[in-house]
Amino acid sequence: MTNTKVYLEIVKQLREMIAADNLKSGDKIPSERELSERLNVGRSSVREALRALELLGLIETRRGEGTFIRDFRGNQLVQLLGTFILQDEKAKLDVIETKNLIEMDLLRLVLTRADEKQLIKLKSLVETNHLNDDQFFYQLIELADNYLFSRIWLILKDYHHSLSLKNEEYNRDSYLMLIEALVEKDQEKTLATYRQLRNLSILTDKY
Amino acid sequence: MTNTKVYLEIVKQLREMIAADNLKSGDKIPSERELSERLNVGRSSVREALRALELLGLIETRRGEGTFIRDFRGNQLVQLLGTFILQDEKAKLDVIETKNLIEMDLLRLVLTRADEKQLIKLKSLVETNHLNDDQFFYQLIELADNYLFSRIWLILKDYHHSLSLKNEEYNRDSYLMLIEALVEKDQEKTLATYRQLRNLSILTDKY
DNA sequence: AAGATGCCGTGGTCTGACCACTAAAAAACA
């Protein structure tokens, strides 16, 4: 009869409840027992719904305290899916290729968005600090001003990490060249510098 | 004492189990009761792990039959996250922008990968069938031969749908022009055609 | 006032019990 699984229904109701009460990150949601009573379902069903949301990184549970809304940035979903997906060699190549493509898009976005002042600021940051590759590109991501895009990049970065490749040298000079090209709003030069940074063959990677 | 939650441990063990037995899409995994015994945990804990995996789209449960490995395409995860994330206007613009960027990357990949034969085949497909926009780009995605990339696009497509925009006209002519440009391996022309298809202002979208 | 104690609510887990459903075995039928 009841074709829709209870826990999915609970997920739905929880979402509505959160929206209705305008709950925000860090707010507490009702206890499992209270939800069980209010929704007329068993506590185990409530827990199945909560576990699903927890794995998605949407809530956080603390024993002895309660369950809280969570900011959905940087959930562990990625690693999980990654360990399931990243199996064969082809998949690894896909990760690298995709990350490179995304980063070039990122540069294109920065070219259209970032003003010189922001870039100068980044330049001094690179000069005075010892930014690693992830940190440098994370700075760029912020200049691109596209949250969804940054999420995708963060995921790819994690995937890339889980490949546990060798490199990760320090490339301050390349970063500075990249910034210079961005300041000049020279797309050709920007992308060329990036390819050099990533050791991409110009022949094989024309994109 | 046991700081790691049991259900997460079960998720991990399930993953190892799947890898060890080399289980593939459609294969059956042990029943909840059997897992409960083999892992020395309560059945409810097993279920919490399974529900989490189910929501991720990694498994599928059928009452009366069992639980099966699933191919991780088209899970409802996207809609779920979408309803949580896609709230303000800025987010919507981000989706559109990101999808456009990804699709242009897709075209670049096709330029480097697809041979003329495949493109000719796609051309006849477009000519004889009434492909909508999603279907057309899905065909292209396959030519790009990057599974991770296709996943990203599929997610973006779903996000885009959930925005419930108006358009979705039929653009057979544009598709054919796009294919022609791809056959000629003319990146400029390809991207220009795409921008026209998406009504992107050349001024605002230089990427 | 500061620290120690105990109570209560919370999530974490297990157990046992049904129910609904499926598929395969067994029985009944032809």
Add this chain to the structure above:
DNA sequence: TGTTTTTTAGTGGTCAGACCACGGCATCTT
């Protein structure tokens, strides 16, 4: 013997109740 029907065993779906471990808070003690 071959087909249909019935039974049965196994599975996921759900619930209720019972503990445990932990955090916060009021209370008591010093």
